[in-house]
Amino acid sequence: MFSLVAFCALAGRLVFLQATPPEQYRAFGERQLMKRMELPAARGAIFDRNGRELALSVRQATVWANPRQVTDPVGQAAALAPVLGLDAALLQDRLSRDAAFVYLARTVADPVADQVEALGLAGIHLVPEPKRFSPAGDLAAPVLGRVGIDNDGLSGLELQFEKVLAGRAGSQVVEQTPAGTPYDGVRKRTPAVAGDDLVLTLDRSLQFETERALASQIVSSTAKGGIAIVMESHTGEVLALANLVANPDPTGPPLPAAKNLAVTNVYEPGSVNKLITIAAALEEGVVGAETRLAVPGTIKVADHVFKEHDPHPTVQWSITDIMAESSNVGSIMIAQKLGKHRIDRYLRDFGFGERSGLRFPGESRGLMLDPAKWSGTSIGTIPIGQGIAVTAMQTLAAYNTVANGGEYVAPKLVKATVDAHGRSKPTPTSVRRRVISGDTAAQVTEMMSEVVRRGTGINAAIDGYTVAGKTGTARKPLEGARGYKEGAYVSSFAGFVPAERPALTAVVMLDEPTPIYGGLVAAPVFAEVARYGLRQFRIPPPPLSLVSTAAAANLPAGGSASAPVPSP
Amino acid sequence: MTAPVRAPRQPTVAPGRRVKLEVVRAERLAEASRRRRVRRLAVAATVAGALCLFGVVVAHVVLTQNQFRLDQLRARSASQQADYDRLRLQVAELESPRRIVADAQQRLGMVTPPKVVYLAPAPEQSGEGAVAPAGPAATAGTHALAPAAGSDAAGSTAGGWSTVKPHLAEG
Numbered sequence: 001m002f003s004l005v006a007f008c009a010l011a012g013r014l015v016f017l018q019a020t021p022p023e024q025y026r027a028f029g030e031r032q033l034m035k036r037m038e039l040p041a042a043r044g045a046i047f048d049r050n051g052r053e054l055a056l057s058v059r060q061a062t063v064w065a066n067p068r069q070v071t072d073p074v075g076q077a078a079a080l081a082p083v084l085g086l087d088a089a090l091l092q093d094r095l096s097r098d099a100a101f102v103y104l105a106r107t108v109a110d111p112v113a114d115q116v117e118a119l120g121l122a123g124i125h126l127v128p129e130p131k132r133f134s135p136a137g138d139l140a141a142p143v144l145g146r147v148g149i150d151n152d153g154l155s156g157l158e159l160q161f162e163k164v165l166a167g168r169a170g171s172q173v174v175e176q177t178p179a180g181t182p183y184d185g186v187r188k189r190t191p192a193v194a195g196d197d198l199v200l201t202l203d204r205s206l207q208f209e210t211e212r213a214l215a216s217q218i219v220s221s222t223a224k225g226g227i228a229i230v231m232e233s234h235t236g237e238v239l240a241l242a243n244l245v246a247n248p249d250p251t252g253p254p255l256p257a258a259k260n261l262a263v264t265n266v267y268e269p270g271s272v273n274k275l276i277t278i279a280a281a282l283e284e285g286v287v288g289a290e291t292r293l294a295v296p297g298t299i300k301v302a303d304h305v306f307k308e309h310d311p312h313p314t315v316q317w318s319i320t321d322i323m324a325e326s327s328n329v330g331s332i333m334i335a336q337k338l339g340k341h342r343i344d345r346y347l348r349d350f351g352f353g354e355r356s357g358l359r360f361p362g363e364s365r366g367l368m369l370d371p372a373k374w375s376g377t378s379i380g381t382i383p384i385g386q387g388i389a390v391t392a393m394q395t396l397a398a399y400n401t402v403a404n405g406g407e408y409v410a411p412k413l414v415k416a417t418v419d420a421h422g423r424s425k426p427t428p429t430s431v432r433r434r435v436i437s438g439d440t441a442a443q444v445t446e447m448m449s450e451v452v453r454r455g456t457g458i459n460a461a462i463d464g465y466t467v468a469g470k471t472g473t474a475r476k477p478l479e480g481a482r483g484y485k486e487g488a489y490v491s492s493f494a495g496f497v498p499a500e501r502p503a504l505t506a507v508v509m510l511d512e513p514t515p516i517y518g519g520l521v522a523a524p525v526f527a528e529v530a531r532y533g534l535r536q537f538r539i540p541p542p543p544l545s546l547v548s549t550a551a552a553a554n555l556p557a558g559g560s561a562s563a564p565v566p567s568p
Numbered sequence: 569m570t571a572p573v574r575a576p577r578q579p580t581v582a583p584g585r586r587v588k589l590e591v592v593r594a595e596r597l598a599e600a601s602r603r604r605r606v607r608r609l610a611v612a613a614t615v616a617g618a619l620c621l622f623g624v625v626v627a628h629v630v631l632t633q634n635q636f637r638l639d640q641l642r643a644r645s646a647s648q649q650a651d652y653d654r655l656r657l658q659v660a661e662l663e664s665p666r667r668i669v670a671d672a673q674q675r676l677g678m679v680t681p682p683k684v685v686y687l688a689p690a691p692e693q694s695g696e697g698a699v700a701p702a703g704p705a706a707t708a709g710t711h712a713l714a715p716a717a718g719s720d721a722a723g724s725t726a727g728g729w730s731t732v733k734p735h736l737a738e739g
Contacts, residue, residue, distance in 0.1 A: 053660040059651040110654075128650065135660030203591075207663035 013349065021352070029291045035176040041167030043151055044195035046144060046158075048204040049237075049415055055144050055158070057130040057151065063104040063111030069096045069123030080104065081082055083115045090336030095123075106149055107131035107494070126428045132158075139145035139254040142209050142243040143200075143413070145361075147431040157198065157262060158416070159361050168196030201237035203416045206230060207362055207476055208532050210240035213528040218246055221513035221521045225254070226282035227262045227392045228509070228525060230533055231400055233502040236409035237432040239533065253347045264362040266389035267490045267509070270474025273347075273385030274331045274493075276398060277338070278323055279444045280346035283436045286337045292316050293384035295330040306332055306384075310472070324455030326458040326471060327385050335383030343383060344371045349435045350398040350408065352390050355433060357410035366390040379398040392492075396507040399470075399494040402448070406441035408433050430482020450498045452523075460493055462531050464541045468502075476511075488512050493522035497530050500542035 017025070045056035070076055078093035084091070094102045107129050108116075132147045145156015152166065153159035159290035168191030212531065216229045225245035231238050242396045243257035281287045296314040298307045306328050322330030335343055347353065353368035367389035369378065395410055401408045410430040418424045419528060436444075448468035449455040456471040472492040475484040496508040507528060508522040513519060533539075661667065672678040 052663065053656070056653070056657060056660065058657050059650045133657055135657055136664040139664070139666065194571070205665055208669075416639050 007442070011191050015546050019527055024334050028206045030090070033175055034173050036171055039170035039172060039190075039192040040151065041169050041192040042149070042194040042198040043130055043132065043167065044165040044199060046165075046198045048200055048202045048207070048238075051199070052204045053135050054140060054202070054204065055132060055134050055198065057132050059108040060131040061116075062106045062129045063113070063116050064106055064125050064127060065095055065102050066100050066123045066125065067095050067102060068100055069120050076124065077149070079119055079121065080116070081113060083119070084108065090501070095248070105435045112302065119471040128534050136204060136208075138256045139204065139211065140202060140207045140241065142258070143202070143241050143262045150454065151538055155361065157200070160359065161414070161417075162196055165195040165198060166418075168193040174427065176177060196425075197418040198414060198421070199416040199424070200400075200417060201412055202233075203239045203536065205534055206529075207240040207242070208535075208554075209532045210479040210529050211242040213243065213525050213532075214242045214244055217510065217513075217525045218244055218254045220509060221515070221523070222246075223513035224511040225257065225261070225512045226508070226513075226525075227380070228506065228529060229262055229392060229396050230504055230506040231396055231411060232527060233400055233403040233496055233505045235412065236397070236400065237412045237415065239504070240529070241413075255323055257523065259362060260360060261359045262392040262393070263356065263358060266364050266366050266391055267389050268471035268474040268477065269385040269395055270490065270492065271326045271328075271385055272328065272470050272472035272507075273383065273388075273394055274323065275402065275444065275470050276346055276350050276352075277331050277335050277343065277383040278319060278447065279350075279402065279436050279440055280342060281338050281403070282319070282438045282443055283346075283479045284338060284342060287319050287334055289447070291321055292318050293322070293330060293333055295322065295327055295333065296328065299329045299332055299380070301332060301380030304377045304380060306380050318363060320447045320450050323444075323470070324450045326451070326456045331383050332380050335379055340374050340379055340382075340385075343379075344368070346373065347382075347411045349433075350401055351394050351410075352388065356391070356393050356397055358413050360413070364391055385472065392507055392533050395494050395509075396505060399496060400505040401435050402441050402468075403496040404440040404441075405433075406434055407434035408435050424537070443503075445499055445522075447496060452495065456517070456519040457493060457523050459519055460495060460530075462527050462534070463499060465497050466499040466536065466542070467495055467497045467527070467530070468499035469493055469523070470521060473516055473518045485501070489516040489520050491516055491518035491520075493518050495526060497534065498539070498542045503537065503539045504530055506530055506533075531545070 031061075043057040043524065046054045048305050062078075067073070077088045077095055080086070080089035080091050086105065086420050091104060093106060104124070105112075113126055116124065129149050131206070132142065132151065135142065139466055140178050143156055145158035145160075146154045148154050153162040158165065158212050170190045172190070173188040184309075208232060210228050214226045217223070223246065226242070227244075228242045229238060230240040241260070241262055241290050243261045245257045247253060247255050269297050279288075282289065285294075293316070294314050295317045297311050308328055309326070317325065317327065317330055319330075319334070320333070323325075339567070340548040347368065354365050355365045369388065374382070378387055384417040397408065397411055400411075409432050412427070412430045414427050417426045417428045445468045448470055449466050451471070452460050452467045452469050457467075457469050458470050462466050470493070472490075473488045473495070474492070476488040476490055477483070490509060490511055491513050492507065492509040494505075496502040496505040505527055508525045509522050510518075510525075513521040
């Protein structure tokens, strides 16, 4: 009887198993038998404009363990610890866990992986994983950004272009033993799709030289840090973008900033803002290039008295003189003729108060005050670059507007993407808009050339070329309080070269240097970097017919134009 | 080789008994023939089935072997790709400006020139391709761009080349 009951029960169970839908049991069996392994996608590389690698991924071995296969956790931990450079107790803890997978060390160097393999320990395995490398060291590091241990972008362009660079992970299904050891042979495979490469507008050599020159000046001027950007004038392509901070160790070289300060941090532009004030006044016909103003040594605006940096009696200055001497009082007089609404409009037209279009993570739009909220002294402060805040990139784009004959060209940092099949997809060309007329731009250019020829920017001069630019020395506002920090200045120089046919536009900014003047600390860096750029891109001096008489008179003895000689 | 002659089948009849003969009907003959065909078909089907099963086994073995080969090729391809990536990284590191500058300064003892010399054509010669030295540094033996052939400055500049790069001034 019992046998009959048992038989019936077994038969009933068999019918139940056979008759019910099999998916549940199939899935159960596959979970036991099959193992799904992810195939990481190769992250796209980042190149400079000439195809030189700035960041690329290379597969490195990751050491992992299956603790269920580990026979001697203590002995194996002791053997692995010196090879992996890890604490033996930590390894022993990991090897003793009740799990089928634990990481021991990720993306180790090839010799380490070879040593681990040579140990031949049970349950210890190697699996390849991509690791990000920067073959040029920390060159342009704040721009490129960082990736995490799982190869995902954390900052900079690595974060901004995460979807482009990351690709799509694949997978493969293999059979495994009950202990979790995979058999050879793949049951199902979905290949990974490699990420696209990114081609930047940066030039690796110019980037290196820019960082070198900036670092040298940070050290010699004991500045807290600095920014330098070089741009191709016509296209708005950024050729070099250096962000450095002083080393906490006074004997050490400057270090890359933690982030791309050129677009994320704002500062009061100071005198470099006078360019916009004067350009706006010329464009609006409020003054002409040869208009002469009686400029006193001080001017009272509302309840505040504004002074020149170098005291002087009342003098008759042309607009060019006001620019060349970087006159605060003269600029304020021009601004008063222009009015706050027009000043505000031109500042915004030159790109202040809006993001540059780079869409860089954390990019700031700057700080602009609504004209309705201007105080009585704002008509005195804003035209000379105080009371507003801009990024270094915005300053550069504003100066590049003049270099482009009055047309604003949005900065550009990425030239193209290249897919796994080598197909290049150029990024859209930069947005352009007219801000001032070509005639006004030419007049402002001539004034800026005078700044370098005989004014505050004389240290930016480059033999054989006409440089147009403007110095800036702005006080640093207190953090979290009103007023300015005593003795703290941001010194800058922005300009372009050759003035007759602008090819390179650049801005250099130093944070709290000594001496404080932009003409003394930032202008020489501009000259050094621009000189290198002119050679690097083989930009000849302009034809003599384009060189103005004044410029020619300022050239070295014996000639009216000159040619650069490559360094030996 | 000849086949052995089979003796004609004789009806087994007990001795002393008369064989009872009867006319075989056509239906019985047809039935016997049909059974023989069925047997032959069954044998043939069995053989064909066995062959098919064997074929399936062979195909499966070949498939598995090819799968292993494919896996091995994939592994080799991945290994080669990894080697290529490592070499690519190595080349990029060797080409990095930082390494080149460090090598130039520390290993080769090169130094940055204290001053870059620029030459400007004299106003009266400008546009004629002539090159004249400019500034005091130019007269101190530093070199310049190659001048236009036949110009007055050519000889003096060539002299400069012979000092700086003798092999360029030969002939």
